[in-house]
Amino acid sequence: xxSKRQPKVHTYSKKRRRKxxxxxxxxxxxFTFLVAGVIGVVGYSVAKPILQYSGxxxxxxxxxxxxxxxxxxxxxxxxxxxxxVTETTAAPVQTQAxxxxxLPVSALESKQALQAAAVSAREKMPDGKLxxxxxxxxxxxxxxxxxxxxxxxxxxxxxxxTLSEIVDTVTQQGWTPAAQLSLLWDNLLxxxxxxxxxxxxxxxxxxxxxxxxxxxAWASPFSTVTVQYLTEITGEVSRxxxxxxxxxxxxxxxxRESDLNYxxxxxxxxxxxxxxxxxxxxxxxTAGNVPLWVEVDAADAAEGTAEVFQPDTxxxxxxxxxxxxxxxxxKTLLPQIKTKAGDLPLCLTADAGADLQELKAASQDGAxxxxxxx
Numbered sequence: 001x002x003s004k005r006q007p008k009v010h011t012y013s014k015k016r017r018r019k020x021x022x023x024x025x026x027x028x029x030x031f032t033f034l035v036a037g038v039i040g041v042v043g044y045s046v047a048k049p050i051l052q053y054s055g056x057x058x059x060x061x062x063x064x065x066x067x068x069x070x071x072x073x074x075x076x077x078x079x080x081x082x083x084x085v086t087e088t089t090a091a092p093v094q095t096q097a098x099x100x101x102x103l104p105v106s107a108l109e110s111k112q113a114l115q116a117a118a119v120s121a122r123e124k125m126p127d128g129k130l131x132x133x134x135x136x137x138x139x140x141x142x143x144x145x146x147x148x149x150x151x152x153x154x155x156x157x158x159x160x161x162t163l164s165e166i167v168d169t170v171t172q173q174g175w176t177p178a179a180q181l182s183l184l185w186d187n188l189l190x191x192x193x194x195x196x197x198x199x200x201x202x203x204x205x206x207x208x209x210x211x212x213x214x215x216x217a218w219a220s221p222f223s224t225v226t227v228q229y230l231t232e233i234t235g236e237v238s239r240x241x242x243x244x245x246x247x248x249x250x251x252x253x254x255x256r257e258s259d260l261n262y263x264x265x266x267x268x269x270x271x272x273x274x275x276x277x278x279x280x281x282x283x284x285x286t287a288g289n290v291p292l293w294v295e296v297d298a299a300d301a302a303e304g305t306a307e308v309f310q311p312d313t314x315x316x317x318x319x320x321x322x323x324x325x326x327x328x329x330x331k332t333l334l335p336q337i338k339t340k341a342g343d344l345p346l347c348l349t350a351d352a353g354a355d356l357q358e359l360k361a362a363s364q365d366g367a368x369x370x371x372x373x374x
Contacts, residue, residue: 099360100130102180102349102372108133108143108159111169117373118173124352124371130243131175132370133166135159136233138249140188140219148232150225154192163240178244179237180295183219183230183279185249190217196225198253200262208253218253221275222266230279231286238287245287246320248295250276250308273307280308281315291317293347298323302336311342318345320370327354330362 101124107117121131136142142151144159144166151157161169170177190197190205197217198206207215219226237245252267253259260268266275284292294314298321300306309319319341323330327350338346347368348359359369 098129098368100128100370101125102132104373105134105137114169129176130178131170132178132180134180136181138182138185140186150192150229154188156188167241176243179242180246182249186219187216189219193225196223221279234283234286238290245292246295276308277310277313284316293318293320295320298333302333311344321348323350
């Protein structure tokens, strides 16, 4: 059945416009503006609290993405400032000008031996501040009470003192303690786990000489066992209160040509130094806020044969240049090394018999000078 109602159609009628007098038109326009103004004022007074309330509510329910963007914009200056502070303090500027002394491993045989060694070091370095303590030495021995299970199983754990005892003893003698760790000159770790050392192509262990001639295995930077072990030890030391950590022996053994062929591509690769750098960088990350320095032979650094000395890729606090018995060459070697080191801080170590004043004169820019009893 069809509806009787017709659809409503809106039409525009053509009404005749009335003639409006000018005076009345002006009054009408003025009255219109007056009314609009009153309505606007009253409306805003009523609407403002509502808008504020709804706006506050809306801001609380904004997507996290929007808030994150706003936070990022306001936080950016602080982050930049923080980064600038980190850049100036990451490398321990105060240690650049500090002198010190490197103890022999015999100093860790007992608390009394450590106290006596600290007193003796003060006599040799009256103005020294840092006392460097060899906690893991060349060959692999660990001279403190470590919790690393591999150190115990391979016979490396030799120390009778805890790290806290070592720190306290040295501090009481007026020294600031720094730790020294030998990394890859470790002939003991591969005895606990063969995977820590180098393997020849037939799967057997590589030794630096024949067994009959006392051949020994070396820890390999390509081994995850080695990396984990050194990371564990670095973590222990960094939490114990040492002001710095010096990492030495980040080196490959003196491979013979035949050794390179037996072991294979990992040690034949011209870029094998990247493994050393990666290891040291990881340990620096493990050390956290404790500055980690890498120690290299000064002559090798000058000649370009110190493979870990890659300033462009090393993320460490500084480089320790070991002059050993070649302190007289400091004036010749240092300019060459500084050119390569760029912004990396440097310090020098030399045998205890070296002329301290000559070493300070050679350092010129205030690099720390350390005498070593080793």
